[in-house]
Amino acid sequence: SQKYKKKRLGQKQESVTLEYYSNGFMYHGPLFFGTNQQEFDVVYDTGSDWVVIDGKSCKNCEGNFYDPSQSTTAKNLGNPVSVRAYGSAILYGTEWTDKVCLKTMQACIDDFEYF
Secondary structure, eight states, X not given: OOOSSOOOTTSOOSSOEEEXXXXXXXEEEEEEETTTTEEEXXXXXXXXXXXXXXXXXXXXXXXXXXXXXXXXXXXXXXXXXXXXXXXXXXXXXXXXXEEEEEETTXXXXXXXXXX
């Protein structure tokens, strides 16, 4: 695949980026999680109704890690491990809700569910 801009996902960035691949385009940019606004570069996947971010207990992940203990509004939804299939990938993780914003403390959803 060919990219217009090379950047590892998970690193901080300030704007939305459009990348071109031979099989299509990908939009990615920042989302801010929790009361302490932990920043993540995520793929804006318009074909999915859930968000996946790297947790601090992930052993194979790179980039920033979400730490729910740093947010006063983080809530574990009670499932020890949840499994999600996404294309050919199988993801294992924990479901949470917390405040999620498109910009630092702007355009926020207070009880957003993610994985």
